[in-house]
Amino acid sequence: MSNLIEVKNLRKSWQDFGLQDISFALAPGYIMGFVGPNGAGKSTTIKLMLNLLHKQGGDIKLFGLDHVKDEIAVKQQIGFVLDDTYFQENMTIKQIEWLVSGFYREWDREKFNQFMIKFSLPKHKKIKELSTGMKAKLAMSVALSHNAKLLILDEPTSGLDPVVRSEILGELSQVVQDPARGVFFSTHITSDLDKIADYVTFIHNGRIVLATTKDEINEKYAIVKGTKKQLAEIKSLLVRYKESQFGFEGLTGEAVVLRKQSRGQLVLEKAKIEDIMLYFEKGEAGC
Ligand SMILES: Nc1ncnc2c1ncn2[C@@H]1O[C@H](COP(=O)(O)OP(=O)(O)OP(=O)(O)O)[C@@H](O)[C@H]1O
Numbered sequence: 001m002s003n004l005i006e007v008k009n010l011r012k013s014w015q016d017f018g019l020q021d022i023s024f025a026l027a028p029g030y031i032m033g034f035v036g037p038n039g040a041g042k043s044t045t046i047k048l049m050l051n052l053l054h055k056q057g058g059d060i061k062l063f064g065l066d067h068v069k070d071e072i073a074v075k076q077q078i079g080f081v082l083d084d085t086y087f088q089e090n091m092t093i094k095q096i097e098w099l100v101s102g103f104y105r106e107w108d109r110e111k112f113n114q115f116m117i118k119f120s121l122p123k124h125k126k127i128k129e130l131s132t133g134m135k136a137k138l139a140m141s142v143a144l145s146h147n148a149k150l151l152i153l154d155e156p157t158s159g160l161d162p163v164v165r166s167e168i169l170g171e172l173s174q175v176v177q178d179p180a181r182g183v184f185f186s187t188h189i190t191s192d193l194d195k196i197a198d199y200v201t202f203i204h205n206g207r208i209v210l211a212t213t214k215d216e217i218n219e220k221y222a223i224v225k226g227t228k229k230q231l232a233e234i235k236s237l238l239v240r241y242k243e244s245q246f247g248f249e250g251l252t253g254e255a256v257v258l259r260k261q262s263r264g265q266l267v268l269e270k271a272k273i274e275d276i277m278l279y280f281e282k283g284e285a286g287c
Contacts (some may be wrong), residue, residue, distance in 0.1 A: 002029050002064035004150045004182040005049070011057035012044055019044055019206045022058070026199070028149075029179040031172060034186040035273070037281055041206045043083055046154045050080055052118060062150065076105055079143030081153040083135075089128040093121060093138060104146035115141035119167070135165045138162035140168055144175070153185040157192055165189075169196050190274040200273060202280060209280050214273075219254035221271040222255035224248075230266060234258065240279040253277040 003025045010022040010074040019041045026032045036042055047053040047062055051067055062074045087096050089143040091117070102109040116123060121130075132137065136156065143151055149173070157165040172183050173196050187193065193200055193214070200217065202210040212220075224238065230239065231248040237258055241250025252258055259268055266281060 003061075004059040004063060005032075005184060006064075007045075007058070008202045009058040010048060010055055010060065011051065011054055012043065012048060017041070017044075017206060019048075022206075022208055022252060024201050024211055026150075026182050026184055026210065028182050029176055031176055031183040031185070031196050032199040032201060033193040033276060034201050034203065035190065035193060036186075036187060036203035037277070040203045041204060044184060046080075046082070046185055049152060050075075050078070050082075052082075069082050076146075079146065079148035079151045081109060081139045081143050081151075081156045083154040083158070087135075088126045090126060092124055092126050094143070095125040095141070096127070096138070097123070100142055100146075100189040106147040107148060107270070108145050112141060112145040115145065129235060132159050133161065134170065137162055137164065140171060140191050141268060144171060148182050151181075151183045151185070152280050153183070155186055155188075157187065158191060164267075165192070170263070172196055175261070188277075190272070190277060193273050202277065204280050208277065217271065217273060217276065220253050220255055220260070222252055222268040224252050224258060224267075225267040226265070228264075230262075234262075234266070242282070252277060 005024070007025070008018055010025050019124045022045055024032070034045070037184050044053065046054050049062070049067060051071055060139070062166045063077060065074050067074055070212055085145040097112060098224060101109065114123070118140065121134060121138055121141070128133065136159070140156060143153070157168055160168070170190060172185065175181050197214055199211070199213055201208060210266055224234070225247065228243070231243070237239070237254045238250040239253050242246050255268060
């Protein structure tokens with residue numbers, strides 16, 4: 001089965017920002033979290049994938065199809081959520097349903113109604129009368145009600161309370177119970193990734209700085225602490241580090257080697273996704 005997503009050497013420049021040779025792929029059956037700080041290029045990448053922006057270079061294939069030439073076929077199979085509200089404020093939920101059901105061949109009315117009940121969304125309410133959480137739930141309900149093979153979601157849990165967040169993450173986990181389906185979602189909430197992502201792709205300043213599995217993060221990455229003398233010996237094994245008056249603290253992607261090599265002389269602690277993100281944002285160059 002072909003990959004659900006294949007992005008190769010994607011490029012897009014604004015006046016003071018550029019996406020530079022972004023590449024990643026997602027196979028069916030998996031959830032990929034796309035993580036990075038504010039302004040890293042997450043929404044731009046997602047809008048390019050959905051052909052809402054024009055790319056300046058590279059290739060985007062969804063289900064093995066070109067995302068521009070085969071846009072209609074591709075969009076039928078995608079459920080998406082964008083970070084800006086895109087429903088008309090004066091329309092009711094019922095009117096929104098009527099509108100989107102006309103576009104999707106496989107619109108599942110019953111499923112949508114089930115979500116309305118589950119998420120306590122009254123169909124007569126206008127969009128402008130919904131809270132942020134209700135809007136997010138509505139957007140997810142629309143994305144999940146046409147048997148989409150792939151969900152592309154821009155910060156679907158941003159601004160939501162922990163209960164709603166957990167409900168939405170639960171729905172995403174359900175999606176990949178079907179091995180033909182997959183989820184790609186951007187976030188800067190690293191705990192969401194800890195909960196549901198199989199793959200984590202980090203973007204920083206328009207570049208992919210790390211693309212790996214969550215298991216690999218647990219195995220290979222660690223926070224290392226030691227003296228300045230030790231830093232000089234292991235610098236080449238650090239991705240990033242920061243020095244203080246007394247010593248250093250750094251991130252390694254070679255935890256297995258370092259554990260063996262240092263024979264208990266260095267302190268190695270488990271690196272969380274959040275630590276990795278902070279190091280890539282703030283740390284100094286390692287080698
Ligand atoms: N239409 C545009 N015109 C000019 N610059 C833009 C435009 N859209 C985005 N940018 C710039 O591209 C960069 C990346 O923005 P983007 O929205 O992709 O980041 P992001 O990772 O989604 O951030 P956030 O987490 O804050 O939503 C920013 O510097 C932003 O100012």
